[in-house]
Amino acid sequence: xxxxxxxxxxxxxxxxxxxxxxxxxxxxxxxxxxxxxxxxxxxxxxxxxxxxxxxxxxxxxxxxxxxxxxxxxxxxxxxxxxxxxxxxxxxxxxxxxxxxxxxxxxxxxxxxxxxxxxxxxxxxxxxxxxxxxxxxxxxxxxxxxxxxxxxxxxxxxxxxxxxxxxxxxxxxxxxxxxxxxxxxxxxxxxxxxxxxxxxxxxxxxxxxxxxxxxxxxxxxxxxxxxxxxxxxxxxxxxxxxxxxxxxxxxxxxxxxxxxxxxxxxxxxxxxxxxxxxxxxxxxxxxxxxxxxxxxxxxxxxxxxxxxxxxxxxxxxxxxxxxxxxxxxxxxxxxxxxxxxxxxxxxxx
Amino acid sequence: xxxxxxxxxxxxxxxxxxxxxxxxxxxxxxxxxxxxxxxxxxxxxxxxxxxxxxxxxxxxxxxxxxxxxxxxxxxxxxxxxxxxxxxxxxxxxxxxxxxxxxxxxxxxxxxxxxxxxxxxxxxxxxxxxxxxxxxxxxxxxxxxxxxxxxxxxxxxxxxxxxxxxxxxxxxxxxxxxxxxxxxxxxxxxxxxxxxxxxxxxxxxxxxxxxxxxxxxxxxxxxxxxxxxxxxxxxxxxxxxxxxxxxx
Amino acid sequence: xxxxxxxxxxxxxxxxxxxxxxxxxxxxxxxxxxxxxxxxxxxxxxxxxxxxxxxxxxxxxxxxxxxxxxxxxxxxxxxxxxxxxxxxxxxxxxxxxxxxxxxxxxxxxxxxxxxxxxxxxxxxxxxxxxxxxxxxxxxxxxxxxxxxxxxxxxxxxxxxxxxxxxxxxxxxxxxxxxxxxxxxxxxxxxxxxxxxxxxxxxxxxxxxxxxxxxxxxxxxxxxxxxxxxxxxxxxxxxxxxxxxxxxxxxxxxxxxxxxxxxxxxxxxxxxxxxxxxxxxxxxxxxxxxxx
Numbered sequence: 001x002x003x004x005x006x007x008x009x010x011x012x013x014x015x016x017x018x019x020x021x022x023x024x025x026x027x028x029x030x031x032x033x034x035x036x037x038x039x040x041x042x043x044x045x046x047x048x049x050x051x052x053x054x055x056x057x058x059x060x061x062x063x064x065x066x067x068x069x070x071x072x073x074x075x076x077x078x079x080x081x082x083x084x085x086x087x088x089x090x091x092x093x094x095x096x097x098x099x100x101x102x103x104x105x106x107x108x109x110x111x112x113x114x115x116x117x118x119x120x121x122x123x124x125x126x127x128x129x130x131x132x133x134x135x136x137x138x139x140x141x142x143x144x145x146x147x148x149x150x151x152x153x154x155x156x157x158x159x160x161x162x163x164x165x166x167x168x169x170x171x172x173x174x175x176x177x178x179x180x181x182x183x184x185x186x187x188x189x190x191x192x193x194x195x196x197x198x199x200x201x202x203x204x205x206x207x208x209x210x211x212x213x214x215x216x217x218x219x220x221x222x223x224x225x226x227x228x229x230x231x232x233x234x235x236x237x238x239x240x241x242x243x244x245x246x247x248x249x250x251x252x253x254x255x256x257x258x259x260x261x262x263x264x265x266x267x268x269x270x271x272x273x274x275x276x277x278x279x280x281x282x283x284x285x286x287x288x289x290x291x292x293x294x295x296x297x298x299x300x301x302x303x304x305x306x307x308x309x310x311x312x313x314x315x316x317x318x319x320x321x322x323x324x325x326x327x328x329x330x331x332x333x334x335x336x337x338x339x340x341x342x343x344x345x346x347x348x
Numbered sequence: 349x350x351x352x353x354x355x356x357x358x359x360x361x362x363x364x365x366x367x368x369x370x371x372x373x374x375x376x377x378x379x380x381x382x383x384x385x386x387x388x389x390x391x392x393x394x395x396x397x398x399x400x401x402x403x404x405x406x407x408x409x410x411x412x413x414x415x416x417x418x419x420x421x422x423x424x425x426x427x428x429x430x431x432x433x434x435x436x437x438x439x440x441x442x443x444x445x446x447x448x449x450x451x452x453x454x455x456x457x458x459x460x461x462x463x464x465x466x467x468x469x470x471x472x473x474x475x476x477x478x479x480x481x482x483x484x485x486x487x488x489x490x491x492x493x494x495x496x497x498x499x500x501x502x503x504x505x506x507x508x509x510x511x512x513x514x515x516x517x518x519x520x521x522x523x524x525x526x527x528x529x530x531x532x533x534x535x536x537x538x539x540x541x542x543x544x545x546x547x548x549x550x551x552x553x554x555x556x557x558x559x560x561x562x563x564x565x566x567x568x569x570x571x572x573x574x575x576x577x578x579x580x581x582x583x584x585x586x587x588x589x590x591x592x593x594x595x
Numbered sequence: 596x597x598x599x600x601x602x603x604x605x606x607x608x609x610x611x612x613x614x615x616x617x618x619x620x621x622x623x624x625x626x627x628x629x630x631x632x633x634x635x636x637x638x639x640x641x642x643x644x645x646x647x648x649x650x651x652x653x654x655x656x657x658x659x660x661x662x663x664x665x666x667x668x669x670x671x672x673x674x675x676x677x678x679x680x681x682x683x684x685x686x687x688x689x690x691x692x693x694x695x696x697x698x699x700x701x702x703x704x705x706x707x708x709x710x711x712x713x714x715x716x717x718x719x720x721x722x723x724x725x726x727x728x729x730x731x732x733x734x735x736x737x738x739x740x741x742x743x744x745x746x747x748x749x750x751x752x753x754x755x756x757x758x759x760x761x762x763x764x765x766x767x768x769x770x771x772x773x774x775x776x777x778x779x780x781x782x783x784x785x786x787x788x789x790x791x792x793x794x795x796x797x798x799x800x801x802x803x804x805x806x807x808x809x810x811x812x813x814x815x816x817x818x819x820x821x822x823x824x825x826x827x828x829x830x831x832x833x834x835x836x837x838x839x840x841x842x843x844x845x846x847x848x849x850x851x852x853x854x855x856x857x858x859x860x861x862x863x864x865x866x867x868x869x870x871x872x873x874x875x876x877x878x879x880x881x882x883x884x885x886x
Contacts, residue, residue, distance in 0.1 A: 020605075085687060085690070085766055087690055087693065087694065089693070089697065097873070101645040134869055134872050134873060135872065137872050137873065137876040138827075138872060138876045139688075141624075141630040141689045141690060141692075141693050141831065142692055142827050142831060142872075142876070144630070144690065144693050145630070145823040145824065145827050145868070146827070146868060146872060148820055148823060149820065149823070149824050149865040149868045150865075150869075152820045152861065152865050153862060153865045153866070153869075156858065156859070156861055156862055156865075157862070159858065160856070160858045160859065170868065266816075267816055267820075268701070271697060271701065274694070274697075275698075278694070291803050310705045310706075310708040311705065311709065312705070312708040313701045313702070313704055313705030313708070314701070314702050314709070315705075316698075316701050316703030316705075317697075317698040317699060317700065317701030317702035317703075317704075317705060318698065318702055319698070320694065320695075320697065320698030321678070321695060321699060321700070321702070324682070324691060324694055324695050324698065325678070325681050325682065325695070328691075362686075399777060400776075401773070401776065401777075420776075420778055420781070420783075421776040421779075422667045422776060422779045422780060422781050422782075425777065425778070425779040426779060430777070431777045431778065432777075433773065433774075437771060437773060437774040437777070438771070439766075439770045439771055439774060439775075440770055440771065440775060441770055442766070442767075442770065446763075449763070450763060450767055450775075450778050451778055452761070453760075453764065453767075453778045453780055454779040455780075456760075474772050498778065502778075502779070
């Protein structure tokens with residue numbers, strides 16, 4: 001039995017924490033490439049809704065909403081799970097809580113979720129803070145189990161509570177947009193959320209906060225000894241990673257005009273967030289983006305060709321197992337290890 | 349031919365740096381050897397490599413003419429090389445008796461096991477008293493005695509002991525060293541010790557290896573090595589020199 | 596008062612089955628540091644196994660359990676060898692196993708749904724609708740047999756661990772893996788056997804589930820959440836904690852179900868988990884440094 005070998009993620013984290021001597025000219029060129037590519041993609045994506053003659057217009061926009069939503073969710077999860085290594089398997093609890101909060105505000109006070117989304121995010125953040133204070137008394141698998149328990153507590157509770165409509169959920173008033181432009185506001189709202197999440201992830205990656213998180217992930221004891229208040233940072237990371245999922249939940253609920261426990265609080269939803277980030281690459285900025293996009297597209301393809309949702313489950317599970325066994329650093333991480341990371345994915 | 353031969357051992361943990369860079373040494377049958385050297389020299393790591401707990405990156409371990417390199421720990425033990433690690437490494441919830449029985453896990457014959465237990469307990473009378481006490485309730489010294497006793501249950505050809513006096517009060521440490529001395533002198537056991545308490549370690553040993561920064565610097569008879577000026581340089585560095593010069 | 600005792604009876608009966616389920620999980624963690632999120636999915640697989648055996652041959656599920664034991668043991672041993680040695684040396688091993696078995700759970704559920712569909716199944720041996728009566732108390736026969744079977748299996752497990760050579764090896768590995776290695780325990784073999792035992796216990800529990808509850812593939816999530824909360828409460832790796840926690844919480848949850856509402860009974864397990872995290876994070880019988 002070996003003593004403390006380093007897994008690929010930790011190694012990547014440590015390697016990226018070392019001062020790397022790079023050729024400044026190469027670095028500048030890469031920077032130009034990735035910013036250009038990002039801007040081009042952004043412009044294309046932003047202009048897409050104006051291409052009205054696109055076949056299956058609503059469907060494409062809906063896929064877009066899905067992709068942006070999951071990019072936001074995965075990037076947020078990454079803040080805790082990717083850097084500190086604390087795996088939250090019940091993270092969609094924040095997504096669901098945000099959805100319900102803004103749904104209730106809409107139903108009872110008539111406030112549009114587009115306005116209350118930020119508030120919903122804050123409520124989710126508060127829940128993250130509270131939950132974090134309890135769950136971070138453990139680590140490793142106990143922590144993971146406690147996040148699952150949290151999810152199930154909320155699931156059972158909302159399923160039984162009359163305020164939240166119990167297991168039938170709540171019906172939301174339809175958004176006041178004309179049918180032809182119905183999807184568009186959600187498209188842009190979700191795109192904003194995705195951008196915010198990725199930006200947040202980028203800021204965390206390149207900040208002292210992020211460095212502290214990675215230190216905790218590499219060796220918590222050493223981090224503590226080095227003077228990092230690990231408890232504080234972990235709770236903050238947890239809370240921060242809860243905010244945008246709350247926002248996304250609010251917007252998404254409005255887009256489907258419905259909230260029901262089985263839409264938001266199923267463990268499969270949380271699992272997807274985790275899967276996307278792991279496949280894309282934990283602890284990286286581009287990882288969750290790539291992972292989310294890939295999984296959604298794969299999902300749509302499989303639904304179109306196979307139809308059955310059970311196979312979806314099998315594929316999700318199989319993917320997770322294969323990636324964990326053979327490519328634990330995910331796409332971005334594995335490419336970087338082999339020195340083949342293309343510039344437009346290199347945001348770390 | 350030495351009983352245990354190490355040639356060119358290089359080892360480290362995971363993907364980290366080499367802790368042991370290049371060690372070659374011979375362990376002679378029936379003698380007590382002491383590995384000394386500053387912290388981080390790689391002494392414990394070396395023992396783990398021999399025991400099969402850490403695969404070496406290079407080099408060979410040959411025991412009694414048979415290659416032992418990279419073998420699984422239970423195979424190494426079956427060959428007759430046993431390892432007593434630094435932390436007590438007992439089975440905390442098992443009784444003293446159960447721990448001893450576990451020491452002879454590879455032995456199937458109940459009668460043989462009971463026989464050995466009697467003999468081992470003679471050497472460590474305090475264990476007989478505490479025979480039904482749970483291991484984690486023993487004192488530090490008693491736990492160390494149990495560690496050694498348990499190792500003896502397999503009647504090993506070579507015993508490797510990592511820092512036997514660690515964390516023990518001086519009188520207790522002396523007791524442990526008395527036992528070690530008996531193992532070597534009276535029972536003719538081949539021993540390889542790692543010891544930070546240089547004086548006591550050397551006092552019970554015949555031969556000494558001095559390690560620093562992962563390689564063997566020099567070796568020699570245990571009683572003479574303390575007078576070797578290189579020891580002083582190694583442990584105290586140039587500080588010793590400066591203290592001798594008038595300020 | 597009678598009602599209260601009746602509730603205790605029902606709770607204890609259920610607790611026995613939970614104890615069986617939780618002990619399989621605990622062995623897996625105790626010996627190999629594997630947190631098996633797919634454990635309940637395999638329990639359901641065991642239920643399907645027993646169900647189809649019963650449907651095609653009329654074999655009583657309790658006898659079906661005896662068939663399930665060796666089949667699942669072998670299945671578990673093979674599964675272990677296929678998946679876990681690859682990730683053995685990782686520093687975050689336990690967490691890796693969570694994710695790995697998470698994926699496994701999805702695969703198992705997906706495959707079961709695909710092949711068996713999601714309709715509710717239940718075996719229907721004659722004792723399923725009977726009950727023993729003692730004065731003003733009744734003991735449902737099915738639950739009673741289930742408890743009996745659980746107790747027998749747990750006693751066999753205990754005997755194996757306490758009296759056999761391999762059992763000693765398993766206990767040693769559970770208490771101190773490194774020490775086990777240096778006294779000559781082949782931990783690879785012990786791990787494989789332990790995984791087999793864990794799976795066998797899951798299969799057996801599944802056989803009991805097959806007549807106790809209507810089951811369907813997606814049901815495993817409810818159970819695994821409860822079981823996981825339970826083993827954290829009892830202390831990861833402690834068989835004693837798992838059994839005591841199972842019975843204790845099952846009784847409390849039976850009270851909650853009776854006096855507050857059945858919907859709320861799972862909350863007892865999750866709530867208990869959070870309380871124990873506040874008070875004693877390592878669980879009732881857990882060790883301080885353990886994860």
